[in-house]
Amino acid sequence: MSAHEPSSLPPDLRERLREEPVPERADLEALWERLGSLRRDDEVPETGAAWQALQERLADHPADQSADRSDPSSRPAPTGPTNHQADRAPADRAPQPAGRGEGAARSSHRWAGPWTVAAVLLVLVLGGMxxxxxxxxxxxxxxxxxxxxxxxxxxxxxxxxxxxxxxRSFRAWPFGDAETRTVHLDGEAFFDVRDGEQPFVVETADAHVRVLGTQFNVRADRGAQTGTRVTVSSGRVRVSSVRNAGAAVVLDAPGQSSTVANASARPSRPEPVDLERALVWRDGGFAVTDRPLTDIVRELERRYGVQIRIDASVQNPSAPLSLYYPTATGVETIVSDLCTARGLNYRPTSRGLLIYDP
Amino acid sequence: MASDSSFEDWCRRLRQSDREAYAAVFDAMHPPLFRYVRSITNDASAARDITQDVFVKLWESRRSLDPDQSLKAYLYRTARNRAYNHERNRRTRTDKEDDVRADSPAQPAPHTAPDEVVDARMLDKRLRRWIDDLPGRQREALSLSRFEGLSHEAIAEIMDISPRTVNNHIVRALKSLRQNVHAYEPGLLDS
Incomplete structure (x- = not known):
């Protein structure tokens, strides 16, 4: 299998591995390939949340508190209004009334009982909330x-x-009305939104999709870092990036689609896509258009929960390919078809399937 | 990953306290820096804090950034220093606790998933643990090369060693992982 070296091997490393005996070298190369499909993003904090935490930290920073010019969180965001709560200035934080601590300390002896009860009640209420x-x-x-x-x-x-x-109930707290119906998505989903007073907002790592009752598909795979793709089935949605609400794109015809590449990117110009293909996953079908074999394999792994490896003998694994199955189809049928299309072969392994060049 | 020229652009704008450039650097570099720090510290919550420290430091020292130096390498180096400092401090405190944690058995996968998925996840989990168990520099070189896609030259600069040593670290790491895989299930790498 080392006749065609894996393309992901850095040149220096490839050179160095030539010094190894052949069987061991093949193993090490296969291992290098396998490490490429290792999912390591489980623990990576969500970028939006991490950004917010950083903003809070910078706002709290004593060195920057007086010199507000150097404090990024106290400057109005040049990109327009954002939803980051932490973007507020430090002055917005309610200061503690002076002398309150003193008074409490002085009367702590006499009022220990009631104060304790009040504190416990407060903890219970806050805990419940x-x-x-x-x-x-x-x-x-x-x-x-x-x-x-x-x-x-x-x-x-x-x-x-x-x-x-x-x-819960789209509200941050048990009382009061929700201002928006906000959901957070990681992955792909089709939404059928009821008409309502409050706007419905889908948040992904990259984009905000705002609607008033419509049907649409959102795809946002965090691990893959491929951005967020929004496709409208009916109605009207507004798409903007997480950090640039000003630059928005409105999708108002069935089959229109826009992609937000990352949290500060401008949404792409609306383009028409084949709706049946874009939504075929809802019926258990499978469709890809001009996608590299490696992407298709990753997509199949996700959809069918199996492991599929591409052997190093497969030349040009990133050459594009299109597939369309309008109804539920087994993964082996699909793999078999794509092998036929590319003159490849496949076989089951202890872990799933292996695609190779016979 | 963003190109080198966009890093140069961000670096220039950061020096003028451009908040948008700061956000762009954050977007591009937060996940890789976190993974890198995590590969050194073995502790996700410490890695989160350290990664945040790196960006606080970046903002504080934005005016003294050197536009001729690679911003990416600067961030990796800052992260590296802090991660190793953290490790040094931690080792002196909680050596035993950590040993216990490393020996605890892997969590069982949720039983709703099909068998193949469980197997793939188990192998993933084991691979991750074996990588965690590698000697620090080997793990670091392997992670930067395989997971962050950095060139040997870039890794050499960050780790302050020669590209040749980078290569040796990676090969040694692969060899010891290979031994682990063979002990776990011989033939797993055959195709």
Whole structure:
């Protein structure tokens, strides 16, 4: 298998591995390939949340507190309004009334009982509110799909390896009205949104999609860092990046699609896509258009929850290919077809499937 | 990953306290820096803090950034210094605790997944643990090369060693992982 060296091997390393005996070298190269499919993003904090935490930290920073010119969080964002709560200036934080601590200390002896009770009650109430405020999460594991109904009656169909979370009743706290119906998506989902007073917002790592009752598909695979793709089935949605709400794109015709490459990118110009193909996953079908074999394999792994390896003997694994299955089809059928199309072969292994050049 | 020229542009704008450039650098570099620090510290929550420190430091020293130096390498080096400092401090404190953690068995995968997925995940989990168990420099060189896609030259600059040594670290890392894989299931790498 070392006749065609894996393309991902750095030149220096490839050179060095030539010094190894052949069987060992093949092993080391196969290992290098396998490491490439190692999922390592489990622990990586979500960039949006990490950014927010950083903003809070910078706002708290004593060195920057007086010299507000050098404090990024106290400057108005040049990109227009954002949703980062932490973008507020440090002055917005409620200062502690002076002398309050003193008074409490002085009377602490006499009032220890009532104060303790009050403190316990406060903790209980805050704890209850905190528990209430934990988001609800719906997850579809690899190889499965999942449908969920949201508190407003809207429905969401989740593709494999995707998850959706939202605040209970869309409200941050048990009282008051929600201003928006906000859900957070990692992965791919089709939304059928009920008309409602509050705008419905889908947040991904890259984009905000804002609607008022419509059907649309959002795809945002965090691990793959391929951005967020929004496709409208009916109605009207507004797409903007997480950090640049000003530059928005409106999709208002069926089949229109836009991609937000990352959290500060401008959404791409709307372009028409084949709706049936874009939504075929909802019926268990599978469609890819002009995608590299490596991408297709990754997509199949996600959809069917199996491991598929491309052997190093396969030349040009990134050459594009199109496939279309309008109805539910088994993974082996698809792999078999794509092998036929490319003159390749496949066989089952202990872990899944291996595609190779016979 | 963003190109070198966009890093040069960001570096220039950062020197003028451009917040948008700061956000762009954050977007591009937060995940890779976190993974890198995590590969050194073995502790996700410490890695989060350290990665944040790196960006705080970047903002504080934005005016003294050298536009002729690679911003990316600067960030990796800052992250590296802090991660090793953290490791040094931690080692003196909680050696035993860490040993216990490393020996605890892997968590069982959720039983809802099909068998193949469980197997693939188990192997992933084991590979990650074997990588965690590699000697520090080997793990570091392997992670920067395989997971962050840096060239041997860039890694050499960050780790302050020669490209040849980078190569040796990676080969040694691959060899000891190979031994682990063979002990776990011989033939796993055959095709």
């Amino acid at each position: 905190w528990a209430w405020s934990l988001p609800v999460t719906v997850t579809a594991p690899p190889g499965e799909r999942q449908t969920a109904t949201l508190p407003d009656g809207s429905t969401v169909q989740l593709n494999s390896e995707s998850s959706l979370s939202y605040a």
